[in-house]
Amino acid sequence: PTPGPKSQPLDLEFSSEPRNAATPTLRSRRGQTITNAAGPYATGNRLIGPPSGPSPHLRALTNGGTRLPTVEEAFTPNNFPFIEHCRLATEQNFGVIKIRNIPYSVTRPEILAFLGRNARIVNEQEYEPVHIVMERVTSKTLDCYVEFINLNEAVNAVTRFESNRATNRGGRLGSRHVDVELSSQEQLMKDLFPKAKNVQWQGSRPIIIARDENDPYNSGFQGFISKEELVMLVKHVEAPQRSPFSKECPQRPFECLISTLLKYPWYMVDHITIEDRSLLHKATIELLRLLRERIDSETDPVNLNKMLYKRVWRAALKxxxxxxxxxxxVVFICDVDDRTAIELGVAPYAVWWKPLFTIGHKPNIPHDTIMWYIAIIREHLDRKKQYVSLAERAARHDQDELPKLFGDLDKLIERPKGWWFMTMGQVAKYEWTAIEQVLREALTPALEGPN
Structure with a gap:
């Protein structure tokens, strides 16, 4: 359930009717407005105001607002604004090094300082280069992995370390002598997801091995992260006094969450269930709330600070x-401003996308095009509603119903019994079927009878 207020009215002023008026703004649930533009910045990084009319993309699609596109035009990949975000995730082939024998309380800045300014690690704005592996059940710190932009840079980092150690320079993290070696995505993923059974890693891609029916002790693939791991990840923060390892480095569970969110193989939609994702999202929300409480109470301002908080919510939004x-x-709990949320890929009117559990908006499609497609769906479903008398409306308390961004699309999407335990790929098929059905009906010209 969404933690935000449920009573704020949804402004559905955006219609599919062709018009050349200024594109309306999108209103968030906090009452702020979001400019309905394709991008928030113009040349020179100066903020631009609301556009003077529909975006060029929408004008081309509707021929300047004079016609509806055909079904084929509407479903063209360049026009169609919906996509399964999980399928956008790709394998990562960054170079990897492994730092062994690190102190339990080592910090991320210490790792970066140890590598030096010449280390060409992956972009921190897009990815998380440093992965200090934590055993989720015990919170014990294991080894540290660092990702570089390519394999050659990882080799150079190991070479620099070996040459410095040969001349008695470097080689220490805190009070410990550490070892640096060239590693791989396979080893990194194996250590990040140690509870994943029947999985063989090829690079960062998991290969799921079928269960051996002749082995009574082999339960087969049960997910990349167990429920116990996620529960304990939160418990280490809720009761750090019961977790001696977490007590020494309170930031470690949050860093573990960041690595988990960004390295999780989301593109394996045929093996990740709706429940798996829901449990991970629940743990993310709980950890964000706990971290906010720790920051406000200044429990440990050195390790639990606003910078860590920002890294966590940015990882969740990405x-x-x-x-x-x-x-x-995440936007609501962390009070992220709307412009930052849009830059990080949050959909317009995101709180009202509840009918869809696997489908989101396609990046780089103007927001007014997205809203136009949604308006087509909503208005078509509204026209198909059966007439309900005033007496029936009063009995159903229909006057208290909130408007829906997608209309009654949720009633059209089939939800089989036990769908919560179905994979995201299976659930997506039902959602695509409903969206395609509505758009085909709405965009197919009605047959005209004889005069």
Whole structure:
């Protein structure tokens, strides 16, 4: 459930009717407005105001607002604004080094300082280069992995370390002598997801091995992260006094969450269930709330600070596995400003995308095009509603119903029994079927009878 207020009215002023008026703004649930433009910045990084009319993309699609596109035009990949975000996730082939024998309380800045300014690690704005692996059940710190932009840079980092150690320079993290070696994505993923059974890693891609029916002790693939791991990840923060390892480095569970969200193989939609994702999202929300409480109470301002808080919510918003509605939970809880949320890929009116559990908006499609497609769906479903008398409306309390961004699309999407335990790929098929059915009906010209 979304933690935000449920009573704020949804402004549905955006219609599919062709018009050349100024494109309306999108209103968030906090009452702020979001400019409905394709991008928030113009040349020279100066903020631009609301556009003077529909975007060029929408004008081309509707021929300047004079016609509806055909079904074929509407479903063209360049025009169609919906996509499964999980399928946008790709394998990562960054170079990897492994630092062994690190102190339990080592910090991320210490790792970066140890590598030096010449280390060409992956972009911190897009990815997380440093992965200090934590055993989720015990919170014990294991080894540290660092990702570089390519394999050659990882080799150079190891070479620099070896040459410095040969001349008695470097080689220490805190009070410990550490070892640096060239590693791989396979080893990194194996250590980040140690509970994943029947999985063989090829690079960062998991290969799921079928269960051996002749082995009674082999339960087969049960997910990349167990429920116990996620529960304990939160418990280490809730009761650090019961977790001696977490007590020494209170930031470690949050860093573990960041690595988990960004390295999780979300593109394996045929092996990740709706429940798996829901449990990870629930843990994310709980950890964000706990971290906010620790920051406000100044429990440990050195390790639990606003910079760590920002890294966590940015990782959650960049996570391709979360739905628009789930990302809106993060925006609301962390009070992220709307412009930053849009820059990080949060959908317009994200809180109202509840009917869709696997489908989101396609990046680089103007927001007015997205809203136009949604308006087509909503208005067509509204026209198909059966007439309900005033007496029936009063009995159903229909006057208290909130407007829906997608209309009654949720009633059209089939939800089989036990769908919560179905994979995201299976659930997506039902959602695509409903969206395609509505758009085909709405955009197919009605047959005219004889005069």
């Amino acid at each position: 996570c391709p596995g979360f739905t628009p509605c789930q990302k809106d939970d």
